[in-house]
Amino acid sequence: MARTLFNADFTPPRWLKHRHLQTLAPYLLMRGTPRHETELLDLPDGDFLELAWTVPAPSDARAPILVVLHEEEGSIRRSPCAQALLSMAARRGWRGVLMHFRGCGKVPSRHPRGHHAGDTADAYWFMSMLGKRYPHAPKVAVGLSVGGNVLLKLVAEQGGDGLDLSGAIAVSAPLDLASRSDALNIGHARGHQRRLLKRMRRKIEAKQALDRFPLGITQQQLERLDTLWAFDNEITAPLYGFSSATDFYRRASAGPLLDRIELPTLILHAEDDPFVPADIFMRLPLPSANVRIELAKHGGHLGFIEQHKGLPRSWMVRRIAAQLDAWSRLPELKMARHSL
Structure with a gap:
């Protein structure tokens, strides 16, 4: 190094x-x-x-x-x-x-x-x-x-x-990306996580309104995804062909x-x-x-x-x-x- x-x-x-x-x-x-x-x-x-x-x-x-x-x-x-x-x-x-x-x-x-x-x-x-x-x-x-x-x-x-x-x-x-997800769920970094998730939810809601989102998820279920890991596990992974958030983080990290x-x-x-x-x-x-x-x-x-x-x-x-x-x-x- x-x-x-x-x-x-x-x-x-x-x-x-x-x-x-x-x-x-x-x-x-x-x-x-x-x-x-x-x-x-x-x-x-x-x-x-x-x-x-x-x-x-x-x-x-x-x-x-x-x-x-x-x-x-x-x-x-x-x-x-x-x-x-x-x-x-x-x-x-x-x-x-x-x-x-x-x-x-x-x-x-x-x-x-x-x-x-x-x-x-x-x-x-x-x-x-x-x-x-x-x-x-x-x-x-x-x-x-x-x-x-x-x-x-x-x-x-x-x-x-x-x-x-x-x-x-x-x-x-x-x-x-796995350690990033963990870090964003600690202390003051959770504020950054909340802002990020808010923007990500808005995008899904906009696609749902245009009937352009293929995953069957309700507004209530979407709101319950209150960590980046949960969002990636329930949304990102299935949407892009990964088996889980863990699989996504492993294959997507540089x-x-x-x-x-x-x-x-x-x-x-x-x-x-x-x-x-x-x-x-x-x-x-x-x-x-x-x-x-x-x-x-x-x-x-x-x-x-x-x-x-x-x-x-x-x-x-x-x-x-x-x-x-x-x-x-x-x-x-x-x-x-x-x-x-």
Whole structure:
């Protein structure tokens, strides 16, 4: 682990060290939806992906592209970290695009199928399309929280040549979904769990109203699913072909696949992430030499708010911007391991 695990240079303000405050801080301090235009991209199964492209777009089709995969139940309007990353990319002359997971955008998905924390099929299809549309543009993907789990699993599955990506970055990825489910049911993290479940229930209710939900579950039964594990056991698992929540967590987690990653990959994580056990990396296989993990003592879940000249700012965005700048200086963004 010593060859891949490094101390992150993140220092929170003294008044913002608590992990739950860090987790909530971006929603209070970083709001600002970037200018964007929406594209509905049809999928082979008749559904679609809702994309948010930053505008104005670079005129050069060879301009580098930053792909952002948002957190669970996030969107271009609800995800301050995704908003900040897209704005940062646009300032650097990159083409920025957020891929909404099915059902997370403004337009309801057509099929009962939505997305889950280990579902890589849509992201793979989108990356393939992006390669055809912009064949000469270097591409980097950033995954936030569950989006990070999806990205790392996709990168591990496809190998070094299976994706038109020059690099991948994951932030606060819940690499072991079973331990994430447990962590969200402890202490103050239960508040995050309640908010997440509320949004998930609303989506099911909306699909039921349109007669687009195949599982026979009543409103009363839905309300009784008061933990993420219960929801995944009764809804996610049968909807996506898993035998149970335990089976889903085992097969959908990216952590056990870190040793298979061939693409240059940066993982940013905080020891005090309330959604993930502090010793998560001790529970997982030794990552491949292509993976660099930067671990901060503080930062919460997708927090990483620091102070600069008396004002709060995102260390996460600053760190990712520095990585993009470093990678963009290399010819064609063909990155060597030493660039991480």
